[in-house]
Amino acid sequence: xxxxxxxxxxxxxxxxxxxxxxxxxxxxxxxxxxxxxxxxxxxxxxxxxxxxxxxxxxxxxxxxxxxxxxxxxxxxxxxxxxxxxxxxxxxxxxxx
Amino acid sequence: xxxxxxxxxxxxxxxxxxxxxxxxxxxxxxxxxxxxxxxxxxxxxxxxxxxxxxxxxxxxxxxxxxxxxxxxxxxxxxxxxxxxxxxxxxxxxxxxxxxxxxxxxxxxxxxxxxxxxxxxxxxxxxxxxxxxxxxxxxxxxxxxx
Numbered sequence: 001x002x003x004x005x006x007x008x009x010x011x012x013x014x015x016x017x018x019x020x021x022x023x024x025x026x027x028x029x030x031x032x033x034x035x036x037x038x039x040x041x042x043x044x045x046x047x048x049x050x051x052x053x054x055x056x057x058x059x060x061x062x063x064x065x066x067x068x069x070x071x072x073x074x075x076x077x078x079x080x081x082x083x084x085x086x087x088x089x090x091x092x093x094x095x096x
Numbered sequence: 097x098x099x100x101x102x103x104x105x106x107x108x109x110x111x112x113x114x115x116x117x118x119x120x121x122x123x124x125x126x127x128x129x130x131x132x133x134x135x136x137x138x139x140x141x142x143x144x145x146x147x148x149x150x151x152x153x154x155x156x157x158x159x160x161x162x163x164x165x166x167x168x169x170x171x172x173x174x175x176x177x178x179x180x181x182x183x184x185x186x187x188x189x190x191x192x193x194x195x196x197x198x199x200x201x202x203x204x205x206x207x208x209x210x211x212x213x214x215x216x217x218x219x220x221x222x223x224x225x226x227x228x229x230x231x232x233x234x235x236x237x238x239x240x241x
Contacts, residue, residue, distance in 0.1 A: 028106045028207045028226055030125040030194060033141050061123050061137050078143045079135045080123035 017054050020044050025062060036065040045069055049096075056091045059084045099211060106207070106226040109219045116214040120206075127159070129206035130183045130197040131166050138162070140192075156192055156232060159185060168235035174217060176201045182236040184217055188229025194220070 023040035035041060044051050045066045052070060055063040061080040067087050068074060075086040097105070103117060104110045127138040136144040140152045146165065150158045160170075163183060171177075174184050182198040196205040196217060205213045205220065213220070221230050 026102070026208060028194075030127060030137070030206075031139050031141070031192070032125075032137060033139075059123075061142075064143070075143075080137060081135050083143060084123070 013050070014054075017044060017047060017051055021054060021058060025058070025060065032062060032065055035062060041066065052091060053096045056087050056096065059088070063087075103207065103211070103213060107220045107222070108224055108227075109222060110215070113216070113219055115216075115219065117207075117211050119210050120212055121210065124206065126206040127162075127195050129204075129212070130195045131163075156185075156187060156190075159192055159195075160233065160235070163235045167237040167240075169237065171234050171236040174198060174203070174231070174234050177236065179239055180236045181239050182234055184231045185233050185235070186221065186228040186230065187232040188223070188227070192232075194228040196220070 020040045020043050024035065024038060024044060027035055027038065029035050036045075044055065048070055052067070055066055061083055064075065064083050064087070071090075073090065075083050075090075077083045077086050099117065099119075103115075122134040123137075124134050125137040125139065128134070128136050128144070131138060133144070136142070138144050140150075140154065140158055145152060146162070149165070150161045152158075154161065163185075168183065171180075171182060174182055176198070184196045184198070184203065185192070186194040186196075194205065196203045196215075198204075202214050203217055205215065207213050217231060220228050223229065
């Protein structure tokens with residue numbers, strides 16, 4: 001019973017954060033800082049470490065600000081692919 | 097919401113117009129697209145911005161300098177000039193919002209996460225919530241074959 005409840009909570013959280021992530025990405029704005037101020041983006045950041053696996057999984061530069069805010073780490077790289085790979089490696093090394 | 101509805105929601109003047117769009121997979125924004133960069137976001141606050149030569153707080157002038165680095169020079173308007181490619185840079189209430197690039201006689205913009213829109217400039221200009229304001233400046237460079 002408890003495990004089913006936990007599964008329900010997990011699925012509910014997954015659905016919610018994925019929906020917020022998709023909302024955050026669905027913008028016609030080119031300034032990442034402006035995007036990061038949107039309500040949906042702020043909600044994703046507010047989940048803290050729990051959001052890390054989900055936003056790293058997206059593999060998009062857009063989530064660099066969120067990851068820097070949550071972890072306090074500044075990535076090394078310039079291109080999108082470099083930044084995305086930095087976070088993927090960091091997440092793997094840190095057990096996410 | 098489908099892509100067409102989303103585009104017309106952002107830019108109401110697209111409704112009823114003969115525009116095209118197609119999906120792309122690269123991770124880049126509108127400014128990067130105008131500079132033929134398809135793996136990076138170019139803005140004053142991004143990792144790709146050449147902050148060693150253009151300060152991050154340089155505003156609209158910073159973007160002009162950016163385009164100069166890439167071989168662009170100021171020009172009067174967005175009229176088609178054979179042998180040249182042009183960019184149109186938009187601001188809204190004084191703030192940079194967007195840039196489009198001319199391909200022959202059409203303009204293209206990277207919009208949202210994964211769409212390239214083919215359009216006329218005035219179809220995305222304006223002051224509805226998500227419109228880009230007005231063209232602040234045009235620049236051009238010789239097409240590099």
